[in-house]
Amino acid sequence: AQSVTQLDSHVSVSEGTPVLLRCNYSSSYSPSLFWYVQHPNKGLQLLLKYTSAATLVKGINGFEAEFKKSETSFHLTKPSAHMSDAAEYFCVVSDHGNYGQNFVFGPGTRLSVLP
């Protein structure tokens, strides 16, 4: 069975400082991993995905994530936070153990960006 742990429910950073949102996963198979962002009253937008190619994945809006199999981690980073990054971030794991889509979402991390 798959599971996702997002170690921080809330992260607060100052504008212009680095962002680190932590994610650890558990999966019985070779997983695909995703980060989605949700702005208030909006749907979910894909930031980036890992699907067994390069372990360092670049996404939109300057975000990146590194897949570390030995640590079962897929942390999301950004060198310099912007006010518009304030949102809820979800780490997602999906494997092919079941036929069909089977996304498991983490509980989310709320990112606040202070001026």
Next chain:
Amino acid sequence: KAGVTQTPRYLIKTRGQQVTLSCSPISGHRSVSWYQQTPGQGLQFLFEYFSETQRNKGNFPGRFSGRQFSNSRSEMNVSTLELGDSALYLCASSSPGLAGGESWAKNIQYFGAGTRLSVL
């Protein structure tokens, strides 16, 4: 290309009623998944449909059901509404590969803006 469209955006119902939510996937996408999002439980998978067949089902009671039409549009129905059914219901579509297995997991899910259901 139009995105995933969910209707209605907002809905208010009373306990015991039933409700039907609609989702139109991105053109060409044949897989539609439904999720329930609440502050307490987060995002939980309800079910997934592909080519009018339910492929996967989450751990929800039988009051939650769905279907998919030949044009890939999907509906979700909740019968005998309870207060705890108040949530944001999200629909996502994707375009799976021809084969099952790993190709399924790699496909990106594109989400609609959701339907916010309030049960009074």
